[in-house]
Every structure is written in structure tokens, then in C-alpha cells.
Amino acid sequence: MGKSGVASAASLVANRAAAVAVEVDRLFDALLAIPDDPRRRLYEAMRHAAMDGGKRLRPLLVQATSELFNISHVSALRVGVAVECIHVYSLVHDDLPAMDDDDLRRGKPTVHKAFDEATAILAGDCLHDLAFEVLADEETHPDPFVRVELVKALAIASGTNGMAGGQMMDLEAEAASFDLQTVTRLQQLKTGALIGFSVDAAAIMARIPADARTRLHGYARDIGLAFQIADDLLDVEGDAQVAGKALGKDAAAGKETFVSLLGVDRAREQARLLVEQAKAHLHGYGPEADLLRAIADYIVERDR
DSSP states (O other), rough: HHHHHHHHHHHHHHHHHHHHHHHHHHHHHHHHHOSSTTTHHHHHHHHHHHHHHHHOOOHHHHHHHHHTTTTTHHHHHHHHHHHHHHHHHHHHHTTTTTOOOOOOOEEEEOOHHHOOOHHHHHHHHHHHHHHHHHHHHHTOOSSSHHHHHHHHHHHHSSTTTSHHHHHHHHHHSSOOOOOHHHHHHHHHIIIIIHHHHHHHHHHHHOOOOOOOHHHHHHHHHHHHHHOOOOHHHHHOOOOOHHTOOOOOOHTTTTOOOHHHHHHHHHHHHHHHHHHHHHHTTBBBBBBGGHHHHHHHHHHOOOOO
């Protein structure tokens, strides 16, 4: 893609992501209205974690894929908020001293720094629970069978066969030397599983049979890996102020990454190849998939 194409893709993603962020924050504001009782601090911590920050990539992917199947905007938004609840809870817990021990997230103090460790644990727990409360609500989708499938898919994507399993592998990476195949598997679970759910959710809501979602699964797999390679590159070359978080921690912890295994140039080329492969999976879709194509390009061009 030429410079003008990259610029237009970045502009499309930036404009849509900004609109999605406003809607996500508005729904979080309603879901996390602060009660006038001793739970107030818990709600404040959840709002601190969930609102006013982040790329909102996962809700954006839900909305972009929903446009392929004419899914209602309300349904897409609510599913996007549910997957964002899982993503945010994982960040709250990852930042704790027992895990990555980070002080900064999305350009502001992490929850355990802004509040305390016990409150951060509870805030993460409750954001996890809120995800499934939102999915199970008939306002998300009128068909109870669809809602059950959404709940099951997000549970798998966030559990031992998804994000949490990947995080366990990431913890083990500090004491082991992982090869490229193992690092790829780690990232497919830790990062790729929720991205996969974000793409698959619209097909679930549209009642598309599982065997007819192959192209979408391929797209999600490839952008998930491209996203992590771009993250690894940013960890080496990025600006911590722009990223809004500490950088260089994987190298300091002795963890193998795509960059440490492939080198900067090969990693960057692999990310570009994955993006082109992801867009090829969308062959057959028309302009309704333009946002998905633009997201694939944005993933490797972003600076945070």
C-alpha cells in the first residue's frame, strides 16, 4: 500500500475508533454508575480502568465485522463493551506486582497505584463478571441461543484455552527459552484469542454456521499475530510517552519475542506479510469490509 493509501486507512480507523471510544465510554458510564454506599471505591476503580483510554481495537473490530452482516448498532456496541471488559480486567491484573508490576497504563497510574492492590483485584474480577452480564442480557441480542453462544465463545477466548492460558505461558517465559513456534502459540492465546472473538462475534449474531467463518478466522488470526509483532517492535523502538506505558520490559525480563527471535527487519517484514494475508482473506467482500482492511493496515503503522 502506498503512502496515500496508508494515510487514508489510518484516517478511517482514527475517525471510527474515536466514535467507538465515545460510545464505549458512554455505555461504561451507564453500567458503572457510582452507588452511594461502601462499594463506591470499587466502582471508581472500575471506571478508572475502563473509561477514557485505550485503542478500543476490540470494540472497533466487533463493529467493523458487524457491518458485513447488518448487525444492529446496539448489539455490536454491547458485545464490543463485553470484550473490552475482559481486555481491561486482564490489564488491571497484569499490572499487579504479582504479575508485570507496572505503574503506568494508558497514560495514567495503574489501578493498584491509583487505589490499592485489593481494590484492583476486585475491580478486575467485577469487570470480568460484567462482560458476561452484558452478553447474557436480552438487550444484546433477542435470541437466547445466540447469547449463550456468545457467552461460551468469550469464556473460551478468555480462559485457559485463550487469554489467561497465554498469560500463564508469558509468566513461564521468564524462566524458559521459547522458540518461535512457542512464542507464536503464546501470542495466539494471550492476544489473538480476544481479537478472534471480536471478529467472530458478529458472525455468531448473524447465525453464520461455524464452517462458513473460515475466512474471518484467517483474517483474525493474521491480524492478531501482526498486532503482537507490532507491539514487540514498539517495545524496542517506541516512545513510552506516546505509548502511555513502560517499554522494554520483555527484554529486561529475558523473554523471547518476535523481535528477539527474528530481528527488527524480519519481524517488520513478517508483520507486513501477515497484513496482506489478512486482507486477502476478505476477498469476495466489497466496500462493507473496507474498515476491516483499514484496521489491518493500521495495526502495523500505529505508534502505541
